[in-house]
Amino acid sequence: MPMKIIATIAEMQKASADERALGKRIALVPTMGYLHDGHVSLIKKAKDHADIVIASIFVNPTQFGPNEDFERYPRDFTRDHSLLEGAGCDYIFYPGIKEMYAGANRTEIKIDYLTRNFEGTLRPGHFNGVALVVSKLFNATLPHLAIFGQKDYQQTLVIKQMVRDLNFGIELIISATYREADGLAMSSRNVYLSPSERLKANIIFNALEKAKKAILSGERQRKIINATMHSVLRSVPEIRIDYASSALADSLDEPDIFLAGDELVLLLAVYLGRTRLIDNTLVRAPLSSASAEDKFVEEYI
Amino acid sequence: MPMKIIATIAEMQKASADERALGKRIALVPTMGYLHDGHVSLIKKAKDHADIVIASIFVNPTQFGPNEDFERYPRDFTRDHSLLEGAGCDYIFYPGIKEMYAGANRTEIKIDYLTRNFEGTLRPGHFNGVALVVSKLFNATLPHLAIFGQKDYQQTLVIKQMVRDLNFGIELIISATYREADGLAMSSRNVYLSPSERLKANIIFNALEKAKKAILSGERQRKIINATMHSVLRSVPEIRIDYASSALADSLDEPDIFLAGDELVLLLAVYLGRTRLIDNTLVRAPLSSASAEDKFVEEYI
Numbered sequence: 354m355p356m357k358i359i360a361t362i363a364e365m366q367k368a369s370a371d372e373r374a375l376g377k378r379i380a381l382v383p384t385m386g387y388l389h390d391g392h393v394s395l396i397k398k399a400k401d402h403a404d405i406v407i408a409s410i411f412v413n414p415t416q417f418g419p420n421e422d423f424e425r426y427p428r429d430f431t432r433d434h435s436l437l438e439g440a441g442c443d444y445i446f447y448p449g450i451k452e453m454y455a456g457a458n459r460t461e462i463k464i465d466y467l468t469r470n471f472e473g474t475l476r477p478g479h480f481n482g483v484a485l486v487v488s489k490l491f492n493a494t495l496p497h498l499a500i501f502g503q504k505d506y507q508q509t510l511v512i513k514q515m516v517r518d519l520n521f522g523i524e525l526i527i528s529a530t531y532r533e534a535d536g537l538a539m540s541s542r543n544v545y546l547s548p549s550e551r552l553k554a555n556i557i558f559n560a561l562e563k564a565k566k567a568i569l570s571g572e573r574q575r576k577i578i579n580a581t582m583h584s585v586l587r588s589v590p591e592i593r594i595d596y597a598s599s600a601l602a603d604s605l606d607e608p609d610i611f612l613a614g615d616e617l618v619l620l621l622a623v624y625l626g627r628t629r630l631i632d633n634t635l636v637r638a639p640l641s642s643a644s645a646e647d648k649f650v651e652e653y654i
Numbered sequence: 655m656p657m658k659i660i661a662t663i664a665e666m667q668k669a670s671a672d673e674r675a676l677g678k679r680i681a682l683v684p685t686m687g688y689l690h691d692g693h694v695s696l697i698k699k700a701k702d703h704a705d706i707v708i709a710s711i712f713v714n715p716t717q718f719g720p721n722e723d724f725e726r727y728p729r730d731f732t733r734d735h736s737l738l739e740g741a742g743c744d745y746i747f748y749p750g751i752k753e754m755y756a757g758a759n760r761t762e763i764k765i766d767y768l769t770r771n772f773e774g775t776l777r778p779g780h781f782n783g784v785a786l787v788v789s790k791l792f793n794a795t796l797p798h799l800a801i802f803g804q805k806d807y808q809q810t811l812v813i814k815q816m817v818r819d820l821n822f823g824i825e826l827i828i829s830a831t832y833r834e835a836d837g838l839a840m841s842s843r844n845v846y847l848s849p850s851e852r853l854k855a856n857i858i859f860n861a862l863e864k865a866k867k868a869i870l871s872g873e874r875q876r877k878i879i880n881a882t883m884h885s886v887l888r889s890v891p892e893i894r895i896d897y898a899s900s901a902l903a904d905s906l907d908e909p910d911i912f913l914a915g916d917e918l919v920l921l922l923a924v925y926l927g928r929t930r931l932i933d934n935t936l937v938r939a940p941l942s943s944a945s946a947e948d949k950f951v952e953e954y955i
Contacts, residue, residue, distance in 0.1 A: 366823040374675065459767050460785075460819035465760040484761075485820075492821040518761035519786075520793040522667040 356438050358445045362453075362493045365446050369407070369495040377404040381496035383487065386410040387427040387541035388436045391531030395500045396440040398528055407494050408437050409446040411453060416482030427544050446494055453489060462488060464518075467510045467605055471620055472631070475595055480511050487512055491521055498524040502531075504538050506618055506633040510605065530632070532558065538632045545628040553589045554625055560585035560597060561634045564619050568599075568636050573611045575599050582621060595622035595629070602635055613640050657739050659746045663754075663794045666747050670708070670796040678705040682797035684788065687711040688728040688842035689737045692832030696801045697741040699829055708795050709738050710747040712754060717783030728845050747795055754790060763789060765819075768811045768906055772921055773932070776896055781812050788813055792822055799825040803832075805839050807919055807934040811906065831933070833859065839933045846929040854890045855926055861886035861898060862935045865920050869900075869937050874912045876900050883922060896923035896930070903936055914941050 359365045372379055380403035382395045392408075399406040410433055417423035430447070437445055462484035467473070473480055491499065501509050509527045516523055531539045536558030537551075546554060560582040567581050575598075582597035600607050602616040611617060615638045622631045660666045673680055681704035683696045693709075700707040711734055718724035731748070738746055763785035768774070774781055792800070802810050810828045817824055832840045837859030838852075847855060861883040868882050876899075883898035901908050903917040912918060916939045923932040 362821050362823075366821075370674075373671075374677065376675065456818065457767070458819050459765050459815050461764045461766065462820075463762045463764065465762065466758070467760065489819075489821045492823060495823070515761050517757065518759050518790075520663050520667075520790045522663075522793060522796070 354443060356434075356442055356445065358434070358447055360447055360449065360452065362448065362489075365407075365444075365448075365493045366495060368444060372405050373495065378498075379403055379405045379407060379494070379496045381490065381494045381499040382406065382408045382442075383490050383499065383501070384408055384410055384433075385412045385426065385541065386433050387429055387544070388433045389531070389539045389541065389543075391502060391504070391539035393436055393440045394531050395502060395528050396437065396442050398526065399498075399500050400441055402498055402500075402526065403496075405443045406441070407444040407446055407496065408442045409448075409490050409494065411446075411448055411486065411490070413453075413482060413486040414450060415454070415458075415485055416479050418476055418478065421476070422542070422545075427541055446490070448493075453486070458485075460485065462515065464511045464514050467507065467514055470600075470605055470607070471596055471598065472507050472622065475622065480508070483508055484511060484515050487515070488519070491523060496523055498526060500526045500528055503527050503635075504530045504540065504632065506620060507605065510603075530634075536562070538630075540630065542628060542630065546625065550591065550626050550628065553591065554630065556586060556589045556592065557621065557623060557625075557630060557632050560621065561619050561632060564599065565634055565636045568611075568617060568638055571639065573613070573615075573638055575607060575609055575611065578611075578619070582619065586621075586623060589625075591626055593624040595624070597621040597623070611638050613638055655744060657735075657743055657746065659735070659748055661748055661750065661753065663749065663790075666708075666745075666749075666794045667796060669745060673706050674796065679799075680704055680706045680708060680795070680797045682791065682795045682800040683707065683709045683743075684791050684800065684802070685709055685711055685734075686713045686727065686842065687734050688730055688845070689734045690832070690840045690842065690844075692803060692805070692840035694737060694741045695832050696803060696829055697738065697743050699827065700799075700801050701742055703799055703801075703827065704797075706744045707742070708745040708747055708797065709743045710749075710791050710795065712747075712749060712787070712791070714754075714783060714787040715751060716755070716759075716786055717780050719777055719779065722777070723843070723846075728842055747791070749794075754787070759786075761786065763816065765812045765815050768808065768815055771901075771906055771908070772897055772899065773808050773923065776923065781809070784809055785812060785816050788816070789820070792824060797824055799827060801827045801829055804828050804936075805831045805841065805933065807921060808906065811904075831935075837863070839931075841931065843929060843931065847926065851892065851927050851929065854892065855931065857887060857890045857893065858922065858924060858926075858931060858933050861922065862920050862933060865900065866935055866937045869912075869918060869939055872940065874914070874916075874939055876908060876910055876912065879912075879920070883920065887922075887924060890926075892927055894925040896925070898922040898924070912939050914939055 380399035468480045535555040537554045564581045578599045602618040620633045681700035769781045836856040865882045879900045903919040921934045
């Protein structure tokens with residue numbers, strides 16, 4: 354079947370209902386376009402889990418703050434189209450802003466607790482915008498499962514909570530972050546980096562790796578773990594740190610001391626020049642020094 | 655097919671998916687149980703519009719305030735079951751509170767503007783609770799259409815807005831209020847009334863009717879319309895008025911003067927003794943004195 358492009362919610366709902374009526378299992382991969390290999394890997398993973406893959410491309414204005422990069426966010430539909438076709442995507446859902454936000458939007462979806470720190474405080478309203486658009490995309494595409502990238506770690510927690518709380522009958526798959534050869538997490542925003550910034554951008558991955566190693570060697574004091582990341586990042590003067598923190602992976606709680614066996618997430622957001630980049634990694638605090646070599650979990654569902 | 659009772663979200667979603675796979679059109683009638691003839695009329699209307707009718711019975715704690723009647727809200731599942739079976743209902747979705755609110759609920763849905771007056775201010779959090787539970791019920795039952803009674807008029811506006819804003823692919827039907835012979839709107843809460851209160855309760859309908867007649871005779875000043883209702887209600891000393899107001903039917907705006915041709919809603923909430931009752935009616939301000947006899951709209955979709 355040739356890939357189809359659908360621009361309206363009503364047509365998308367009908368196409369999905371028709372696929373469901375044929376007994377097809379549908380996967381949604383929500384994107385903001387300007388796709389990279391990480392997105393392509395999500396499409397391929399979606400194909401492994403479903404009969405029909407819908408990729409949505411929508412740069413959602415309600416999740417950008419007033420001084421953020423909504424206007425200059427990179428867009429290239431022709432290239433996205435060809436990447437998605439090559440990856441075996443079945444539908445592109447590509448609505449305009451007027452289609453997605455027709456009339457006065459008066460509904461707000463707010464997820465408590467999981468939004469109380471990190472991106473939730475630094476980008477006020479961001480997760481409300483994410484929750485709203487993801488709800489709209491779920492109801493427009495009616496998938497059996499949806500795949501999100503782990504790179505937006507806090508977002509994955511927020512969406513899991515919303516899916517649970519609103520009884521969305523949708524399975525979520527969180528897919529490991531795709532990285533460049535030097536460890537930089539793939540992101541559409543990497544295009545903002547100057548060549549010299551790009552060379553230094555792997556410091557982010559190095560900071561995560563160094564803190565992870567410290568944890569696997571037995572470090573469980575949150576301040577020391579965080580300081581480890583800060584000190585690596587400070588070796589690049591063009592870096593400004595929004596946060597470089599450790600937390601419990603499921604709750605984002607930040608106790609002074611983590612316990613043996615705790616599943617942790619290391620999260621950071623930094624400006625490299627004018628470009629804001631985020632990254633994270635998961636690691637389990639070893640149960641004893643003997644098990645310090647336990648493999649950390651890079652992917653979970 | 656004998657009527658089925660389903661208590662879990664997962665089984666309800668599966669039953670609906672199976673019905674959809676058979677090409678069936680599904681209607682949901684959400685209720686809080688303790689059914690009356692008004693509910694039965696909703697089930698019958700649902701059967702006219704769909705192949706399969708699901709009635710949900712769930713007294714939703716999150717839409718009751720701390721001093722409201724959640725605990726003493728009347729319940730009688732055996733009677734409800736028999737009424738629904740008699741009306742030709744196909745499924746009762748009857749989840750417990752732990753099924754509907756498993757774990758920490760951290761998601762809030764807030765509808766702006768349409769909740770800024772009337773029930774929205776007098777029952778803080780009420781419409782957030784309604785929006786949340788209706789979303790959960792929609793996702794649990796996956797209907798093509800849902801039927802709500804006009805008696806909860808502001809609620810119907812809130813739900814319509816939410817369905818639009820979140821792209822729920824669900825058709826809404828708002829069904830005219832069912833009334834006792836003397837005009838009292840049917841409500842599960844009418845059981846709270848003492849016999850002598852019950853005799854006086856038709857004053858509510860009379861107040862609406864008198865104001866409607868005034869509008870059809872050309873009255874367009876909001877304060878005078880509202881005063882008409884107040885003066886009728888004050889003839890019963892046991893009545894305490896929360897509000898008795900007129901507004902534009904689609905926005906709930908309250909201009910000083912309505913315009914010829916405006917579609918209005920008359921809304922009231924009163925205590926009769928300890929029982930809080932609400933009611934409303936729709937009426938179009940006539941285009942000219944010649945058209946003052948225009949039929950008002952009792953039902954709309």
